[in-house]
Amino acid sequence: MEHVQRVLEYSKMKKQLLEHVASSLGRQKINELIPSVHLQDVQKMQDETAEAVTVVRLKGQIPLGGISDVRPHIKRTAIGGALSATELMEIASTLYGAKRVKHFFEDLIEDGHIDVPYLYELASSIEPLSPLEKAIKQCIDDNGYVLDHASTTLRTVRQQIRSFESNVKSKLEQMTRSSGTRKMLSDAIVTIRGDRYVIPVKQEYRGNFGGIIHDQSSSGATLFIEPASIVTLNNQLTEAKVKEKREIERILTDLSNQVGEEAEALLQNVETLASVDFICAKAYYARSIKAIKPKLNENGYLDLKQARHPLLPVDEVVPSDISIGGQIRSLVITGPNTGGKTVTLKTIGLLTLMAQSGLHIPADDETELAVFEHIFADIGDEQSIEQSLSTFSSHMKNIVSILKEMNANSLVLFDELGAGTDPTEGAALAISILDYVYKRGALAAATTHYSELKGYAYNREGALNASVEFDVETLRPTYRLLVGVPGRSNAFAISRRLGLSEDVIEQAKLQIDSEATQVEKMIASLEDSQKSAEKERSKAETIRKEAAVLKSELEAKVKEFDQLKDGLMEEAERKAAKAIADAKEEADVIISELRDMQKQGLSVKEHKLIDAKKHLEEAAPKLLNKKQRQVKRVAEKAKQTPKPGDEVKVISFNQKGSVIKQINESEFQVQLGIMKMTVNVNDMQVVEKAPEPTKSITTIWGNQAHVKPELDLRGERYEDAMRKIEKYIDDALLAGYHHVSLIHGKGTGALRKGVKQYVANHPRIKSARDGGSNEGGLGNTVVELK
Incomplete structure (x- = not known):
């Protein structure tokens, strides 16, 4: 590893x-x-x-x-x-x-x-x-200094230290300021030597101060003396500092014990x-590195989408699509030197190692990688001078080790397989090694210069050719990987671009047999086809992305339109409801006035007032909330979706036909006359079926509940009464009545006379008579219907 x-x-x-x-x-x-x-x-x-x-x-x-x-x-x-x-x-x-x-x-x-x-x-x-964190921070600041309030003892000792230091400095500063002493000092300052406060005294005045000499300058001209007058104070200061040190050690030990717990x-x-x-x-x-989470499998399947080597600059690396696994177990990559073959191998191997380390990889979505038990690689110049091995021997030693250790759950990468020896023997060895790896079930990717391996994938099951593209015009590799196309020799084209005589090139071509020439032509054709397919794929992908954007925009517009429509509908319904409410309120006032008139003896029918109010209430619109409208819209849409057997109108042909079957989500097979056609759902309109005719009068018997056995015409004008009689007779016949009463009252006799004349001439009235003593007498005409 x-x-x-x-x-x-x-x-x-x-x-x-x-x-x-x-x-x-x-x-x-x-x-x-x-x-x-x-x-x-x-x-x-x-x-x-x-x-x-x-x-x-x-x-x-x-x-x-x-x-x-x-x-x-x-x-x-x-x-x-x-x-x-x-x-x-x-x-x-x-x-x-x-x-x-x-x-x-x-x-x-x-x-x-x-x-x-x-x-x-x-x-x-x-x-x-938190208690431990708080205990430490209460005693120590961010710079690692033990604070005065870490303990009462430490606070007291430090107050003493500050007092002693102040006294010592004060006495020494008095000496440095004294005119008699100043001339004896090298400099009028107070300094420290060995934790003791001292003053710099000239060598010749050393006996004037007494005390203790702690240091001297490099020249010996200055002595750093602790005067005898402050020795006691310095001793007290030193003792206080020793106490401080002991207390700090105690505090730190206590905190350390808390940490240990x-x-x-x-x-x-x-x-x-x-x-x-x-x-x-x-x-x-x-x-x-703009990486994604790859899909994972343990079936030895790799499908890299626009994979990039993570060590190459993002603006320079050329992405590659690489797919190995399943039926294809060996990938043979050919192409010129410095064309990117080795980078492709390293990309496969390194991205696999990264994925198995839990790292996301620089590739596009839908990339899939396998988790291998072993990953082997023979890449680069492994020549060992110490072992006196040639390049070929070193590579072969490594390959022998790989072939011994690999199993069916292994990924094997060979760079320039079989190189470093006789081309014929090297190519034969390379083919044999790839065959052996395939038989063992391992996944292999190999780069090579040998032309014999270009036809390997065409003659071996489970093998696939690939090549790195080379631009003859610029004499530079493009680093693009062309899967399915073997690399072709560019020696003649490069030589021509560099100015080699055409005669020399033509003579060289004669040295190559016709079979090799045909192979080169076939490879060139495949390469052109691959480039064309790549361009078409890229173009199709661009169109697909544009269509996706348009679809998204259209859906947003439809949603916006639905919201606007819902808003307008709500507003219209609110206005309609308000108008009805206003009309109802006004009607209530009128009905109230009519009732007052009725109380005063005027003829106003109560049941007509009730019927009028009921009709007014039924006229009020039934408002739907947003969720109900959405449910209704979905139901209407489902209703408009054609089903097998439905009659539809094909809009583009302006013809009616019937749906035979649904092909997919958006397409149906439709019978148009003698033709069967595939029609898009958006090009069809479901034709509503006409309601079936009434088979029996029994379906109308329900109307009897809404038709009374008598019609009250009292108070009606002559013309209005005749219209009402005509409609009432029809409704009574449909309801199945045999006898009905027409109540016209006695009054002046004009309405009674008109009713008598009307019923005498009606073709569906069998007979008519005045009402009996308990039927209203002359104010009621009873008719028998046919």
């Missing part, structure tokens, strides 16, 4: 990843990072990275400041050791950082916008240990922070 990581530049990729860690904790995790060979573990690591990518995308960053690797400090306290103030402050800072991380992810979950189960589980395992929880917190820092570094790295 170390060999393949070296040749695939896995360590260089990890150096890029290291740039994104927040602490030495994450750095150690990255240094220890190796690919996993278990699909379940790899999937979990990928999911963790994906969660962090989501958080970084939505929140910008994750708070990991202030944390450091304090595990050595913690372990020392666990065995009774004491920590310095700075080391204790590092522990307090790490505890504060851990608490921030915990709260950050708890707040994410509470917001409910992000689902990060792995990161949340990590953060939940952090123990805040929480050693297990602290170590667990540090390990959790290391994992969070590592996962977040993977997320930041993914963002920097």
